[in-house]
Amino acid sequence: MKTQYLVIPVSDEDxxxxxxxxTKLGITIEQFFNTALREGELEILSTDAFKQGGAFWNIMENPPKNDSE
Structure with missing residues (x-):
């Protein structure tokens, strides 16, 4: 299997x-992400998921606005 790399831009603080x-868990960053991916706990979301009608759009809290508003 060919090795591929995932690049995730994060701040220095993150x-x-x-x-x-x-370090506290005694694992590498690679092990952290491998475990998260394997367990389905890491979701890679695009910003589209948060836009109107996206998977994470909450219609009850953010009803669509009319153009007349």
Missing amino acids: RKRLNYVC
Whole structure:
């Protein structure tokens, strides 16, 4: 199987937090993401999912607006 790399842009603060968590757990970052993916706990979302009508659009909290409003 060919090795592929996933690039996730994160801030320095987020990277430090992830490193801290992995160190506390005694695992590598690769093991963290492998486990998350395997368990289905990591979801990669596009911003489209949060737009009107997307998978995470909450129609009750954010009803669509009329153009006349």
